[in-house]
Structure formats: C-alpha cells, structure tokens
Amino acid sequence: MNIFATTDIKNRHYGVALWAGFLGGNLASFVKWGTEIPFPPRTPDRAIPPMEMLMDLGVKAQDLTFNYSEHVINWGVAGIHHGFSIVFAMLYCLCAEIFPSIKLWQGAMFAIFITLGFHGVLLPLFDWAPPMWSLPYNELFSETFGHILWMWAIEICRRDIRNRITKKPDAEMI
Numbered sequence: 001m002n003i004f005a006t007t008d009i010k011n012r013h014y015g016v017a018l019w020a021g022f023l024g025g026n027l028a029s030f031v032k033w034g035t036e037i038p039f040p041p042r043t044p045d046r047a048i049p050p051m052e053m054l055m056d057l058g059v060k061a062q063d064l065t066f067n068y069s070e071h072v073i074n075w076g077v078a079g080i081h082h083g084f085s086i087v088f089a090m091l092y093c094l095c096a097e098i099f100p101s102i103k104l105w106q107g108a109m110f111a112i113f114i115t116l117g118f119h120g121v122l123l124p125l126f127d128w129a130p131p132m133w134s135l136p137y138n139e140l141f142s143e144t145f146g147h148i149l150w151m152w153a154i155e156i157c158r159r160d161i162r163n164r165i166t167k168k169p170d171a172e173m174i
Contacts, residue, residue: 025089
C-alpha cells in the first residue's frame with residue numbers, strides 16, 4: 001500500500017466531504033464524551049486541557065456555564081471539545097477524498113496520530129497537560145480508546161453520507 005497515493009481529481013467531492021465531516025464531527029463529539037463516562041480521562045485533581053487553554057487566553061472559563069437538570073455545564077469547555085471534533089472531522093473527510101490511506105483501520109490510525117499530536121506534543125508544549133510519559137496509564141487508555149471510537153464514528157458518517165449523496169463508492173474505488 002502506497003501511503004502517499006492520491007485519488008483521481010475528477011472523483012473527488014470536496015463539498016460532500018465537508019458536509020460529511022460537519023455531520024460526523026457533531027455526532028462523534030458525543031461519542032467521545034460518552035467514552036469518558038466509563039473511562040474518565042484524568043484524575044479529579046487535574047483541570048481539563050480546554051479549561052487550561054481558555055484560562056491561558058484570558059477567558060474566565062469557570063463563568064461559562066449553564067444549568068441543565070440541576071447540573072452545572074461548562075459550555076466553554078464543551079464548545080472547545082465540540083469545535084475541535086467538527087474541525088478535525090472536516091479535515092479528515094477532505095483528506096480522505098485525496099489520500100485514501102488516511103482511512104487506515106477505518107480512521108483508527110488517524111485517531112492515534114491525533115492522540116499523539118495533542119497529548120504528546122501540543123498540550124504539554126503549552127503546559128495544558130503533563131508530558132505524555134508522565135500521564136497515568138488510565139488517561140492514555142481513555143484518550144486513545146475515545147479517539148479511536150470518535151474517529152470510527154466520523155468514518156462511518158463520512159462513508160455513508162458520501163455514498164448517499166454521490167451514489168458512488170469512495171474516490172479510490174472508481
């Protein structure tokens with residue numbers, strides 16, 4: 001398998017890819033949150049990275065809340081997570097139109113790269129989380145497992161939406 005192989009430009013559907021990514025990113029955001037119920041990604045004493053990010057940007061993230069069913073929900077933190085899900089889903093779906101290898105293991109390889117990129121480089125670089133080698137196994141498992149399910153949900157949406165709209169298989173299969 002040539003990981004740098006590209007599809008024929010006439011078989012690409014960028015608008016459909018963006019739409020599929022938008023829909024898949026919205027759905028998959030809830031999938032990722034759902035994995036954090038049985039597998040909490042960090043110990044209770046640590047702030048979550050989106051909270052750290054907002055505070056570093058000067059945003060009073062602790063004030064970005066609303067109540068739902070007598071629970072306090074931080075919409076700022078939730079919005080960061082949800083926005084990242086949509087942006088990276090759209091990026092993934094666009095890339096899948098050009099580089100079929102990004103879909104390796106139904107997107108699981110992309111999810112592993114996202115985990116390594118964020119939790120291994122970006123979050124420690126900005127001091128929003130400890131270095132990856134300092135994280136407990138439970139956190140690494142939760143984030144990796146959650147990202148794989150998140151990306152799999154995006155891939156399922158991508159393929160279904162693309163096939164329904166174009167009535168054609170993926171670009172490399174034509």
